Amino acid sequence: MHFPRAFSRPAALGIALAVACGAAAAQDSGTLRKIKDSGTIQIGSRDTQIPFSYKTSADAAPIGFTNEICLKIVEAVKARLNLPKLDVRYTLLNSTNRIPLLQNGTVDLDCATTTNTTQRQQQVDFAPSHFVTNITAAVKKSSGINSFADLQGKTVATVAGSTSIQLLRGARKNGIDVQEIAGKDTADAFLLLASDRAAAYVLDDVQLAGLIANQPNAGDYKLLKESLRQEPYGIMLRKDDPEFKAIVDQTVAGLMKSGEIDKLYARWFTQPIPPRNVSLDFPMSDAVRETYKNPNNKGV
Template structure:
């Protein structure tokens, strides 16, 4: 009887796995054509890449603009000018699974392309290169990463900054406590409310968070960097037609220089809703990425 039960359970598990495999669309363009909808993934607080002005709005930002360039290319390719765009707000914790299971066709925010993640999803050519750094309050007296000894540091759940912080702590033999926020805004609140002495995430996101505070002069970003982080859009693996569409569109924007104007719009000029300006001229690492588009992970 036990043997029969074991065989039955194994069969059910096998059928479930088979069903899950079939549930993942392999031809995204065909899926879009059949449903009349392209499903995008974005964030609600990743300023200025993908963020919402209100709870009812769709995300805006640098990543969102680039994503819509891909949508326009899909419309032209399929001859569907009235293609519906459906946005799902994703988090660092669920963004990969939502791409894999077909909920999101193209995830457009601030996901770092890592070798480990590239085993689960496909990455488009990097559209931004950031560096992981720490922000502190000037009043804390903290001027280096070594001075985080014995302090509590805020990170973002599911982000690469967690692993980098732990590696730094181990290599430098420091005692550093961790506390995580569900997104960048939540993690920055931990810093601003003094529940954390520092926040570690990509420097551009720290700059954006600081620029939008009432008192930006209270904060500083430490000079040390833990690692460069290439951001890339995610989509499902083993889908050569959709890969050609996404990669070709972004590569064209980089090669013809159109992406430079979009970069200037979001990183060197005032942006909604408060007119904050990150004032981040294009770094050499990003210029090189646009000259030679690639999806190499870290």
């Protein structure tokens, strides 16, 4: 090896070692180093978000469409780090604590139904969107409510910390004045509708469909045909971690390009699923199909 005169051989060797060590550290920095050192990957989950992330019993592990995508990411991380074993640990999150617990390292991936917004992109990163939903309302068929205009002066349920609240407040500017009542999670908010404490429940159409499908009196409810906005769901991860994000993005986009995600979709949206073995009967929309054709993580 030739060294310029300005460098002695020991000095040059020290620089080379420093560069090599720096490259190795960068390779396993951030989330990847955290996972490698602990032998564990932490997944943020939910207990009632059918069919994305939910539990069939108190002591059961979460299952669902988004959860399966995250388990594909787990396998990719395991291969990337050349680990013989990688433990998966779940932490139940909600709409208000999901970003703080991701940022402080409690969880490494938020694997549920988080809407990718440009505002949230200032705090976290998102994987390519795995679903596109419409924000609408569930009502009882006996209520006589057929449009958002019919909600004038009524009490409407939402989930604390969800984008539905902002959209509902925006509707007020358009002359629809309602009273808000918030549930701590999707199931709690549905109880507000079921018990008639609320006349409607504003949320993502697919989540409402999942909640209704698992009610013993599912035929008593319907979804409004109107939509407040289309929203993309994305798996959240910490910002400024390009090595980990590359694995996440490649895995999710790979599922879409290979067509494997179509099979996952059919399993969770058009076939019977636990716990009641009923189907949501929710065919893939054109918006979802377009997202799979051209993977992206654009926010709203």
